[in-house]
Amino acid sequence: MVALAYGGGLSAQTPPQPPGAPRLTLDTGRQIFEGACIGCHGPGATGQPLSTLGFEPPATFPDFSDCNGSTRERTFDWRATIHEGGPGRGFSEIMPSFADALTLEQIDTVMAYLREQCPDPAWPLGELNLPRALFTEKAFPEDEWVLTTAANTNRDGGVSSAIIYEKRFGVRNQLELVAPFSAVQQGRTWNAGVGDLVAGYKRVLFSSLPAGSIVSAVGEFAVPTGHAERGLGLGVPKVETFAALGQILPRLSFIQFQAGGELPTDPARAPRAAFGRLAFGKSFAGNQGFGRLWTPIVEVLVDREFSPDAHTSWDIAPQFQVSLNRRQHIRVNVGVKHPVRNTDGRSTQVVFYALWDFFDGGLRDGW
Numbered sequence: 001m002v003a004l005a006y007g008g009g010l011s012a013q014t015p016p017q018p019p020g021a022p023r024l025t026l027d028t029g030r031q032i033f034e035g036a037c038i039g040c041h042g043p044g045a046t047g048q049p050l051s052t053l054g055f056e057p058p059a060t061f062p063d064f065s066d067c068n069g070s071t072r073e074r075t076f077d078w079r080a081t082i083h084e085g086g087p088g089r090g091f092s093e094i095m096p097s098f099a100d101a102l103t104l105e106q107i108d109t110v111m112a113y114l115r116e117q118c119p120d121p122a123w124p125l126g127e128l129n130l131p132r133a134l135f136t137e138k139a140f141p142e143d144e145w146v147l148t149t150a151a152n153t154n155r156d157g158g159v160s161s162a163i164i165y166e167k168r169f170g171v172r173n174q175l176e177l178v179a180p181f182s183a184v185q186q187g188r189t190w191n192a193g194v195g196d197l198v199a200g201y202k203r204v205l206f207s208s209l210p211a212g213s214i215v216s217a218v219g220e221f222a223v224p225t226g227h228a229e230r231g232l233g234l235g236v237p238k239v240e241t242f243a244a245l246g247q248i249l250p251r252l253s254f255i256q257f258q259a260g261g262e263l264p265t266d267p268a269r270a271p272r273a274a275f276g277r278l279a280f281g282k283s284f285a286g287n288q289g290f291g292r293l294w295t296p297i298v299e300v301l302v303d304r305e306f307s308p309d310a311h312t313s314w315d316i317a318p319q320f321q322v323s324l325n326r327r328q329h330i331r332v333n334v335g336v337k338h339p340v341r342n343t344d345g346r347s348t349q350v351v352f353y354a355l356w357d358f359f360d361g362g363l364r365d366g367w
């Protein structure tokens, strides 16, 4: 096996040994790492220096002691990379497959060793980075571009889109910028233009892998670049604040929850409102757990305006997220948002997004 030629020549089965020689064991993560991985990944999993390697790798080695890079990866993806080899997850073929050399238990043991290389528990772990729903905001801080679009299905033509940019900084923070633009039909004419631009800040308050939970607080400010009369945003400065929770459930299922308030600065032109969103989903991985992720999600959305004659609006939004490429960092989600209460004037919409996690690679990487 190529793997073992580079990896130090050890297989999971203890090879025959001369009498009296110390027995090679592959019981602990460190032993497995030093037996099979250190030749490339280097001492402490920081990556083998080129001088030691003796060949020029086409890809740079990840540094597992760099918390910023390693904590955002999920062991679920690492397991697939180690089992299937680099190409299984859209990485270089230099990273060999250990499907024959290591048992799944040994792979889990060596991954625990890789995790220990970032000893700082303040970094939220990638396991808590749950698939993004169409409406419910994630608690995990991201490096992402998202393009999202919603189109009315009734006669009132309307298409609203947004470009979302999310940039993580520090251990637990994220900046967010949203540029919405819409085209709406008013009578026989269509108005098109920019809505209210939004800037936001997310802060992770709590994250724990044993509990399977992550909680964040978010504050957003919308600047009145839109025009309410033309159907393009509120055109009123608005503060929005909410909490977001992600909770891992068994078997790749999860719940995400978001609740907060919208506080326009001029309640006479735009009423204050409270909202809650709940997403339940479950991922399925193709190729015996090592392939593409498919995630059906259903969301329940509730909105309540604080004006005398306001009703509470309820919507349900079934949807399907799928990763497009092997590295899983480019994904699409498509679903419908269907009003179930307070349905007057609210069309069923078809909603779509495409997202690119740009920390994990370029748009053309990992296919």
Ligand code: HEC
Pocket (backbone or CB within 6 Å): 003, 006, 007, 032, 033, 036, 037, 038, 039, 040, 041, 057, 059, 060, 061, 062, 073, 078, 079, 081, 082, 086, 090, 091, 092, 094, 095, 096, 098, 110, 111
């Ligand atoms: C022959 C050299 C080689 C050996 C041996 C090797 N790796 Fe790798 N590994 C690589 C390279 C190169 C990459 C980076 C590929 C890329 O970025 O395209 C990589 C990537 C990885 C990744 C993905 C990291 C990420 O950022 O998602 C994991 C996990 C990993 N290796 C674990 C292991 C483990 C565990 C072992 C031992 C059981 C091992 N590797 C043995 C070369 C090797």
